[in-house]
Amino acid sequence: MKKYLFIILLVPFWSCEDEVPADDTLHTFELHSNDRVSSLLMTDSEYSNWVTNDGFTDPSLRIDLINDIYKKFPDKYDFIFLVLNEPSIPSSLYYYGMLIGVSNDVQGIGKYNYDYSSDYGSSGKLKAVMQLTGLEYLKYGPALHELAHQWANFALPTHSVDGPGSDITSYLYGSHWGFTGGSTPGQLGGFKQSSLIENGNNSYTVDEFGPFANGGNGIPYNELELYLMGMVPVSSVSSFDMFTDITSLAVDSSTFDFTASTRTTYTPESLEELLGERVPSAGSSQKDFKLLVVVITDDPLSDDEWDKVDATAEWFSKKEDDGTSLYNFWEATNGVGSITIEN
Secondary structure (H helix, E strand, O other): OHHHHHHHHHOOOOOOEEEEOOOOOOOEEEEEOOOOEEEEEOOHHHHHHHHHOOHHHOHHHHHHHHHHHHHHOOOOOOEEEEEEOOOOOOOOOOOOEEEEEOEEOOEOOOOOOEEOHHHHOOOOOOOEEEEEOOOOHHHHOOHHHHHHOOOOOOOOOOEEOOOOEOOOOOEEOOOOOOOEEEOOOEOOEOEEHHHOEEEEOOEEEEEOOOOOOOOHHHOOOOHHHHHHHOOOOHHHOOOEEEEEEEEEEEEOOOEEEEEEEEEEEEOHHHHHHHHOOOEOOOOOOOOEEEEEEEEEEOOOOOHHHHHHHHHHHHHHOOOOOOOOOOOOHHHHOOOOOEEEEOO
């Protein structure tokens, strides 16, 4: 005990945040004393351009910024999250969160292997970068949703529609589940398979759902998402249906009625036949990930702003049930996966 106290006395006193010397970085960085979150200070004009013109989606601006971050932080992170110092999504942006892939070495999920990490300043460790457009969106969504995009959906040719109608045409829905069933409604959309009712003549009823998403951090990952993420074996995925060629949709207060001329049922066997075996398998796949959280700002963060973003990082990385209706990463993966957030 005395030795421990002696060590504490040798540590210099820090305020709420500690400014990191600029060295050869283009920006000034500050690190919160809890060693979870950091800030990157832009000039007023640079920040205005980043927000107004969506600098995150500009490859040149994004890559230059991440390279500057790597001048300050070690190459040990699987994901880098950029968080805008905004109370809510700016009017100039159209998304609450966006993940852009940097590398992938997983096979059997419908996604090709690639590695652009050296462009960003990483030596193969970095998997993806994400931007969240509100200061507390790490907790209130869509952090879980965007993380899922590292692994899904690249597997199934899902469909969705623009809205209700009796004479409509569905279309390929890219990286979301659309009108696809699951053990539960998915982070990436889709309905609860067990709610499906067959009405005959290609007509179906399901509980209400979102083709794109189902409630941010308010729901866990479903079985298919957990499989693609490497958290569970394919044998843990219950059979489910994917509906395409949708020609009508009626929305009730709690149900969706739709007609679809094509219904494809997937079993663990047919899923693996389509995609091939997942490599690495759930038995050896990575389940613990390191995450760097950097707040992008044009003014030094106030104590209140530091407290808010640090609290979201602490919550998201907890390895326990937080006792609320929201799901941190550990909860969303049923205690199989974990996130470590540190700077």
